Amino acid sequence: MHHSESKRHVTNSITQMLDEQYACDVFSIKIMRSYLSKGVYKKFMETMRKGHKLDPSIANEIAQAMKQWAVDHGATHYAHWFQPLNGSTAEKHDAFLEPDAEGNLILEFTGKNLVQGEPDASSFPSGGLRATFEARGYTAWDPTSPAFIKRTPNSATLCIPTAFCSYTGEALDKKTPLLRSMCAVSRQASRVLACFGRPELEVVSNLGAEQEYFLVDKELYKNRPDLIMCGRTLFGNVPPKHQQMEDHYFGCIKDRVLEYMTAVDHALWRLGIPAKTRHNEVAPGQFEIAPNYEQLNVAVDHNMLIMEVLRKEAAKHGLVCLLHEKPFAGINGSGKHNNWSLSADGLGSIFNPGKNPHENAIFLTFLAAVIEAIDLHADLLRASISKYGNDHRLGANEAPPAIISIFLGEQLEEIIQQIKQGGATSSKASGTMNVGVDTLPDLPKDTSDRNRTSPFAFTGNKFEFRAVGSSQTCAWPMTVLNTIVAESLDRIASILEPVAGKPEFQKTLQKLLQDIIVKHDRVIFNGDGYNDAWIEEAERRGLPHIRTTTEALKVLDSAKTLALFTKYGVMNEAEIHARREVQEEIYVKEIAIEAKTAIDMIETLYLPAVTKQMKQLAETITAIKASGISAGLEAAVSTANKVGALYDQLPGLLDNLRASRTKTSEDIKTALEDARKVIDALEKATADNLWPVPNYDQLLFI
Template sequence: MEDMNKLLEDYGILAFTDDTMKERIPKSIYKAFHESLDKGEELSKECATVIANAMKIWALEHGATHFSHWFMPMTGLTAEKHDAFLEPEGSKAVLQFSGKTLRKGEPDASSFPSGGLRATFEARGYTAWDCTSPAFVKDGTLYIPTLFCSYTGEALDKKTPLLRSCDALSKAACRLLPLIGVDGVTKVSASVGAEQEYFLVEDKYYQERMDLKLTGRTLFGAMAPKGQELEDHYFGSLKRKVSAFMKDLDRELWKYGIPSKTKHNEVAPAQHEVACVYTKVNITSDNNHLLMQIMQDVAKAHGLRCLLHEKPFAGVNGSGKHNNWSVMTNTGINLFDPGSNPVENKPFIASLACTIKAVDEYADLLRMSIASAGNDHRLGANEAPPAIISMFLGEDLNALIEEICDGKKISKIDTGRFATGVSVVPTFSKDNTDRNRTSPFAFTGNKFEFRAVGSSQSIAGPNTILNAILADEMEKMADELEAGKTFDEVVKEFISEHKRIIFNGDGYSAEWEEEAARRGLLNNKNTVDALKCLKEEKNLEMLDRLGVYSRVELGSRYEILLENYVKTIQVEGLTALKMAKTQIYPAVCDYLSKVSSEVISGKEAGIDVGFLVDDANKLAGLIKTMKQQIDVLDKDITDAQNMDVEIFEQAVAWRDNVFKAMNELRETVDTVETLVDADYWPIPTYVDLLFGI
């Protein structure tokens, strides 16, 4: 009982939650704070001063000596600059943290990517407190979630557009709902639950792999004799060391109020998952960034390394971050909940129709939102959703939309009962759909699961696009209704013209790729192709009109994302080159020398060593090929580095030349690994990494 009480007492102890704030500030200030949130008004200086003082005292009680405005620059990481509470005052010191300091910071922005938003010498950037997301104390620092903008107001981060998209969605939904008979709604919010997949490996092996340390994935490695063929790892019993890690991870997450709920082994050896309960999307985004950091900290404490790359190992499943997305009104309505009678549920039917239209019209933006060099390895493999964006609705909802399109009277959906066939187990009601793990965007009962998000990615970007495209279609539906069309007419039009995006079959099959092409659906298989949509006028117009991104901000992101792709492939190429030149090539030459010496010794002893000659010749041929491929990769990298062309053409060269050369070299090296004495192989193998714990 004592442990249980401790567990409950510690939940959220390191987060300055709304309840904590309520306990520590006057009722009038607390009321004024929430009124400013509800009305979307700026917080007064007086309120900010009182809250800042309470937050400072609370943070000091939890061991903080510094504070940091914590934000999400467009590098894929979080950023932080630490300032001490302590200020000198004569020969003594005082502890200061003002309302102004809480609300605004001014970090040097010159070294963060801007994609041309400002010149390099223009260093000024501003952080602004996101007062809807709790501050927290970690490692002696008070972290304050913030937005990050330039001196001229452009977003330099991922959170600012996310919050703008939340506003756009709320505005559009609050306009639409009264038109379909739903009154009293003043705010609509996106809620998200994120599932996080990851790998754990022994730190001692990680330290011996240059590729893991520098790129997050193995650039070389022959498949282990056993992979995931037996499917025995999925939901299998936890190894003791993994279980200890997960136990400590849960306890740490709970201290920050991160609602970790589920943990289990995933499909691939050494792969696992943690899933958290729904919260508002910006809070889930912050929580997931913090979760990724805590996972890595806890893993190190256990002598492990947590790998968040989408594809750290070739030949086994990669990792994703399933993004469960729903939309809630302030009156408690989940707009994606069909309820007991979906046919009569106008908010659900309207939201479903808008979502179908949104995913079809803006499939290119959804694909762009989950594009990265890492995710390119995962999408489309027989383990993850394909790069083709489609929707899964399930049999019942599919029948419903077909009846809508045919203009028939819609019949009531009966979810039925699930019978196990075992006498001692009672029947229970079925969900509205089964799950389709091959679909990138699947309806799962009362939410949509965007399964294509990469494991290392911030969920801010994908949810910004999801919110924005739904807001756009809700605005368009409202336009149609206000113009005099009936609800049934608009819903039929939205669904019938865009139902090509719905696919309930096997997304892994080759037949689906052919069928998708016949339907005219996009299949952008790599990041370079996916990013071209940021030049499309329909996308620029929509995002600018909704106030989510300005055209200038979209142009900057196009440049930044392409630069990131180029730099990622460059680091991988240089790392592969160094490993091949300085580790693998010398080692296999030593082994060839050993085999050659045995051939000579055998012949001198009068032994028939023809089989050894065959081995030596085979290995020599592969080493020769490897050396040629090393030279090709070296040249391709040099050529790509010296290109004086636009960033898109650079990205194409790194993709088509350097990445291709890396893969060809890898294929040869992985074959060589299977022929070389284990004592000669210079780096830990897949057996060590995947089965070493």
Template sequence: MREVKDITSASNVMNEIFASDTLTLEELRHRLSKPAFKALQATIEKGVAIDPAIADTVALAMKTWALEKGATHYTHWFQPLTGLTAEKHDSFLTPTSEGSAIAQFGGKDLIQAEPDASSFPSGGIRATFEARGYTAWDPTSPAFIMRHSNGATLCIPTAFASWTGEALDLKIPLLRSIEALNKAAQKVLPHFGIQANKVSSTLGAEQEYFLIDEEFYLARPDLVMTGRTLFGAKPPRGQELEDHYFGSIPDRVLSFMTDAEHQLYALGIPIKTRHNEVAPGQFEIAPIFEPSNIAADHQQLIMQVLKNTARKHGMVALLHEKPFAGINGSGKHCNWSIGTDTGINLLEPGDDPQSNLSFLFFCAAVIRAVDVHQDLLRISVASASNDHRLGANEAPPAILSIFLGSELTGVFERLVSGKGSGKKPGLLKLGTPVLPHLPLHAGDRNRTSPFAFTGNKFEFRAVGSSQSISLPITVLNTIVAESIDVLGERLEAGLKKGKSLEEALLEVLKDTYKKHNRIIFNGDGYSEAWHQEAERRGLLNLRTALDAIERLTSEKNAALFAKYGVLNERELEARQEVMYDIYFKSVNIEGETTEWIAQTQILPGALAYLADLEAVSKSKAAARTAEQVTRATDALSDALEALKQQNAALGGDTVHEKAYHMRDRVLPAMGEVRKAADALEKLVAADHWPLPSYRDMLFIK
């Protein structure tokens, strides 16, 4: 007789696991006095300034909880301008004069720490001899436990600032932008009869990644050094059969996914989705919506857990935007919306969007924001690695546009023209009575759009898979806050003239749509026709990261960030400098790695094979092959010499000059070396080729 398993066990395990390693508000409610908890809750939920008097009380509760969880150390966990996370661990253990030891962790330890600010990218804000920087506790993001094979650490999310007060991290501007959005939205909500203590952006970020066997990874110096393959001939089979997407997940991969998900559940990260992505060896994980500052922290943890867990299963998770040429790269689609603390999604159109006044207002604000600040959105996703993906036929182009869908576009068109009532979607009938009639969505989906409306949110699809989401969300929050203010002032002006809310709003919507509808495009963003049309419309086409980065400190952008207190002039210039520096160093490492592999592995392998062929040169086949290999080897040698010259030149003394040299000289030279090497790979015997092939890495799981 078949054994019947307890069907409640899985749900019980999920309930026990979720947020078990997170110091939640509910956990703190039980550990703090009522006054201390209420003071902390006011900070977290209403943005009230933190009361320093409760620091010791919270620290004691945090320490007790962490020790119960097996933590021996604590760290201020922060997000410097590297785009990664940083941590310095300190033990709870403190020796006593009697020769014993006690666990100590007080309010001072919680509120502030002092990492070396000069050892992180600062864009000139902190020089080597100006080392002091501070991490400051962020009470809006919960502390958590990170486990390793022999223990655990209490991680306290913090902000990172210089001794002179400038933000040296990605969190401080994000928190500032959330407050800017809150203030702007609060000013207009009363007009629509909506009450809220707080308005904030919400976010759900999809994470795409590749998995390859660890053995192949360690045999590929390019992957180890740069995160992407600098060589690799396209195999006979890639993603042409379209059989990987949503296919059955391999058992080994599913075991890895389950392991990673359990760790993420324990950290309170609400993972919802897992599946095979389009390219062979590519997968996706996605959480549901959270407040954007917490979502940004959780995104960093997702990347860390994916990488660490893959190694436990004998694999490596590749988060680079384009680890393999010729197949789809990876993005991080950021599903962004605006919500109130009373549970209202301000971008929810409802059953009748044409009559949903608050939705129309906030949707129009987003349309204006994206049009006016195309450059900032492109800058927010600019990197050397994302350049390999943006514009390819798997990702949105470098041209910013909005996909609204047919129904919403029709709503705005009718508001402008004053004609028609709109057609509501019905049911989709599938032609057989055994299948249900499906509710038909108001609009289609558009994978080619960089910024698409998808039901009750906007999906920013241009974000790179390896980057922090903090900067893109900071930009989105700030530009939408500005647009809310602009449209709000126009609405107020109309109301002061004695117009009704509907009349005043209609005037604002008409004016906004007429001025900014050039940004709306519902067609194929991959087509050459769209590139031509976008140019005709006057939209920006910032093809490379450097084209975008150079615009960051423009007068318009500096004024915007200063007005909303998100970044001052010095902080903005520092970020531009850091972006140039990271671009230069990333491509420089790739260029030198390309030279090293070609010189010491590929060329010797090809020459050794050529020697074997010459030993049997009486054979016509050997002679013919030897001639082909000779030509290809000479081409590689010539391309390699050209790359060596460009690598040595560096292009100038400033980081700006070096960055442009990398883009204009080194990357093309690398491309020629790769072209020659990939041609050789198709000629040289497999036992002479020094690198694992695409065929091996993509299809062996």
């Protein structure tokens, strides 16, 4: 075979393999077309693509088609797959098998089975929405997110993405408010676009979620009770070399890790998840995966599956995937960068500046809405990313600070300042700008350098919310973001609608944008978010600096938050209160687990190890004295005194940890920090062969 023909053959084989593999375990549009009648397919596409209400009359045919496809692919069970308030996913498996009147087994799956399920709701966190004895809860099919098959070596289960609500109708999950927020922002965005003469456009919110994670060797992991129980190391010293050489970021991926990443990609592709990017991250042992952009609720579902696949594939490769925001103290933590935008067919991303006056005006109007929303609700946006693990990450080792601000870049900020001044002046690029009249100078996709220290950065045609924690679901932060932007768009639409199509529209728009910028440009910050000077500057600007989860969650009880969510039908008062209660409960429980784990590790691992060290030192000192040799005695005694002084502190530290468990979470955190200082000092003073757990050197580099 000729060399060029050989290459073409290989290329064709890879293309064919990927084509056959991609979304092969998804009840995709392509699959639906071959399993559904033309009429049902057309009606279902209106639901999937345009958000139209599902026609109940077609549910049975869809269910039969979905069952047949799943059985054809080896599935014996189905499950309504949902996302309860604990931030994970849940599923209850039911077999397709049903006995007939003669005792034979038949395969059955009806429209009712598809559309609604009834898992037990009593043991899920509800934040007071349900009492423990009130077990009834319902799952409701989300037809806009495709069903998929989850596999193990010996099983295949059809999973149907659903919402989860109580018997009385309140949302018991993360997805229901998300879907409501998508409707809210779409409705308000469409009103604004109609003011610009585009009433036909339907707006969709989109997301691309970058996922950071750590990998550690499974055998080493087994010997770290803190990693097993808490997801992070409660004790441990940063090794002499970690990320300061900047040699791991985008570095050559080790073969073992690359084999794992390849397996992850293939597993995700089978599920129709467009995994695109993989690379080494900043810290040793840290990595990132990023998919392509998708519709928001589908992207949220896919991110939950990405985290599950990362963990499952790691186990197959003798590894453990750590998704905690700060598994190792003193080095880079892990985030989940949420790249969010609004788009419409025929317009693309609304946050793309465009090339004509009409598009420029739309872009600047929506940009102003985001600026206003972030400034008005910085505290609520901060609450949306609140989690005990994220408290350890924010503001430390390359994570953005716990101050919500917007990065726009030099060129866009100059244009914003021109609007603030109320005049049409030249920008850095050639040309002039007057909203909706003259053309805004072309803005390249990258209008400026990136700012990794910003929690909320404009990146060309979207916003990157970098402050979300790596283990968190994207649903809650995106629910908040959609809702606060919907509020700003609502206000803008209400001002523009009376003058839409009239001569005074241009003047009204110009004045409106100027007013928004004058009131809210304090939230724009293009500088170094790691610099302590920014904290002082933010305080002068009046921006909230909320350091802890307990402080952040208070905003969920405010009248402003209640009015926001109820006005746009995203959540009622009980649902809002439930989310605060659940998050606080999880926060308290996580800290309590850490305290108990720390006590157990000190009692069963560190105390015995240091006792052996003291015994060896005492025997060494005795032997030196008995030998009559004075050399080495001073060093041995000095070492023994140093270890002994730390050893003497352990009983008191244990007493403090035990006592703190009956006090506040802050007391427990203080006791944990005090214990860590002593244990970490003992690690440095104790012989490696006696230290009972793998240290950071081993965990991060082996």
